[in-house]
Amino acid sequence: MEKEILKILKQHQNEYISGQDICESLNVSRMTISTCIKKLKEKGYHILSSTKKGYCLTDDNDVILIDHIKARLPDFFKNIEYFDDIDSTNDYLKRSPHQQGDIVIAQSQTKGKGRNGKSFHSPQQKGIYLSFVLKPDLTIYDSLKITACLAVSLVKTIEKNYPVYPQIKWVNDIMIQDVKVAGILCEASLEMNTARIENMIVGIGINVHSYTMPDELQNIAGCIEDFCTTKVSREQLIIDFFHIFYQDYQNLQTSSFLDFYRQHSYILHQNITVYENNQTYTAYVLDIHDDASLKIQTEKGISQLCSGEVSIRKKTSS
Template identity: 40%
Template sequence: MKTLKNNLNIQEIQNNLKHKHNIEIFDSIDSTNKYLKSKINEKNYGTIVISNEQTNGYGKNNRQFMSNKDVGIYMSILINPNCLIEESLKITILTSVAILSAIKSICNLDVKLKWVNDIILNDLKVGGILCESQINLSTNIIDNMIVGIGINVKEFEFLPSLKNIATSIENNINFKISRNALISEIINFFDLYFIEKANYIDLYKENSYVLGKDIKVIQNDKQFYAKAIDIDDSGSLIVQEQEKIIKLISSDISIR
C-alpha cells in the first residue's frame, strides 16, 4: 500500500474500481501528462498517474493550470482509442461526462459541460480536460492518447485574478469529500463509457453549458458570433451564424 500524508491512497482507489488499472501516485510532479508522454513506451494501456501537486500543469493551448498541493485531482490516463483523428473529440466529450457523472454521484451538484473541455459549476470553471495524442500518419488513426484531468476539489482561496473565473467543489458544498472516492468514481464512469461503450453523447447534450446560447467563436486569428444549436455524434459543436450552419471541431468559445 502506498499512502501519502495528503491521503491519496492507491489501495483505497483500487478497492472501489470495477476494472483493474495500474495506478501510480506522486506527491509532486511537473505534469502527469508530461510524465506519461515520457514513459509512453513503458506503460500498459489503462495506466493512471495521479499527483498531489503539479509544478507545471497546463491545459489547452499550453495555458497554465493551477495545481496546488493537497486541494485537487490531477491525473492522466493512457489509452488506445483506436479511432480516426476526426473522432478524437469523442474522448474529451466522454471524459467530461465521466467527471460530471462522478461529481453528481458523490456530491449531487448540478455540473455543466462547456464545449469542449471545461467542467462548470455555478458558472465558474471547476475542472478541465486535456487529451494529447500520438497519431499514425499512414493510417490517420490515433495509436496512443493521454487523457489529462484537473479538478479543483478542496476549499481554498483563489488568487484575485481567478476569483471570477474558477471555483472548487467544496466551495459549493457544506461537507468534505474524499479525493480517493471521487477519483474512483471518475475512473469507473470513464470505463463505463470507454470500455463498456455506454451512451454518453445524450448526457453531454443534456448537461451542456452552451447549447441554445449565443456564443463568440475564436478560430485561428478570426472570431465571429453564432448560436450553439447541437453537438453531433463525433463531438463537434454545430453552430448557426446568420443563415450558415457551421461544424466546429477545434475552437475557443465564450458565452456572449
Template identity: 35%
Template structure:
C-alpha cells in the same frame, strides 16, 4: 489489487468497527501474517488503524491522503495506478511511459507545470485538487478520437454527482461548470502513427478544483471550486470514481450512445456565446443551437459579415463571458 488496497477497502467499508484478523484473512484470501504486514504498511503511510489481538483491526479516521491504496480501493476496473505527491505534469509523465497491456492511471496531489488547452497552464496547488491522467492504447481509428473528450466530460460529471452530490454542467467541448464557475478542465492528447493512421497512445488529462483557492486575476471571475471548504468530501473517493468511470467508458468506446445525455448536460445550448477564432484571435458573437451526431457544435453567428450564417464547429473554443 494488492493486499494493502484490499485491506483498506474492507476496513473502510466497516469503518469504526473491529474486523478480526481471521475474517480479513479469509475475505482477502491471504494469511493472517500477510494481513498484519499490510496493516503495518498502511500505518506507515499515515492511516490510523488500531489493532488488538483479541478484536482485530479498525480504521479510526478517514484521512484525505492521495495514495495508491486510498484511490485504488475505489477503482473496480483493471489498470496500473501511479500516484505522486508532486510532479511537473501527469500528462507529460504519461507520454514518457512505455506501452502497457492495461490502461495507466496517473494521479498527483500537485503539479508544477500543469497543462491546459491551447498551450495554457493549469493551476495545480497541493491538497486542493485532483490532477489525473488516463493513458491507454486504443483500438479505434483517429477519426473517432474527438468523441473521447466528450465522453470523458460526461464520465467526470457522473463521478461528481455520485461522490460530491452536485449537479455539474458541461460547456462544449471539455469544461465542467458548477454554480456558473469552471471547476474542471480536460485535455486529450495523442501519440499517433503516421504510417498506419492509428493512435498508439491516447492520453486524457483531467484537472479538478476541489476546494477553494486563490486564483490568478485573469481567471478569478470564471474559475471556481466544487466545495466551499476543504475536506468537504474525499478526494481519494472522487479520484477513484473519475478513474473508474473513464476506464469503464474506454471499454465501450467508440459507442456514441452518450451523446443525448451530453446534450442535456451542455448548458450553452440555446444561449448566446462567443466563438474564438484561433487563427486571428478574434471572437464572434453567436448562438449555440445544437450538437450534431459527430460531436460538432452548431452555431448561428449574430454579428459582422457572418451575421445569420450557420456553422458546425468541430474544434476550437467558445466562451460565455461578455
C-alpha cells in the same frame, strides 16, 4: 516508510497514536518515525505532535493511498504510480512508454497543463491531478467523442457525490455556476502515415476542496466544495470517476452518453462568441452532433464546429 506511517495515521485520523505503537507496527526506531513525520510535515501534511500522546493526522488532511484505489478499480486500469510532486502528469506519461490503463496521480503539479498551452493551478491536497493512457481503435476525427465521454464521466462523478449541477463547456471544461471547476486535456499520437490514434494521454484536473485562488483566476476558476457544504475524499472521487468512465467508454461507438452530454451542456441553445485562427465571430448553438461537434448558426448560415484551436465563451448581452 513515509507511506506506511501515513497509512497508519490515516487509520487513526483526528486521534492520537503513540510513537511507540507506530514503532512496533513497523518494527523501526523512534528516530526513524520522528524523521519521517518531519518529512511528511514538510510535504504539507498537518500532523500534531505531543510528547505524551504521540502523533495526530488532523481531519483537514485528505490523504490519497494508492493501495486503496488499486483494490477498487476495474481490471482495465492495471498500474498506478503516485508522486507527491511532479511537473505534469501528462508530460510524465509522454516521457516513457506505458500500457493502456496505466495511471499516474500527483499530490501537486508545478507545471500543470491546460488546453492551448494554458496552465492548470495544482496545489497540495486541494484537487485531483491525474493522467492515464488509452489506446482507442479510432481515428483522430473521433477524438472529440472521447473528450465528451470524459466530460460526461466527470459530471456524473460530481453529481453522484455533491448536491450541485455541473455543466460541460465545449470542449473540455466543467462548470458550476459559470466557474470552471475541472478540465480535461487529451494529447494523441498518430500511427505513421495514417489518421488513426496510436496512443492517447488523458489528463484530468479537478478543483475539489476550497482554497483561495490566485488573483488571475478569481471569478474564473473555483472548487466544487465552494458551492456546497458536502465534503468528499479525493480517493472516493477518483474511484467513482474511473468506474463511470469505464462503463461509458465501452459504449463509445454507440454515443449513448451524448444525450446526457446535451442535457448538461453549458452552451447548447446559447449565443456564443467563437475565437478561431485569430478570428472572432458570433454564433448560436443549434445542436451537438453525435461526434460531439457543434451545429451552429452564423450570419453565413448553418455550419459544423469541430475540435481545434478554438475557445468559446457565452456571448455577453449589451
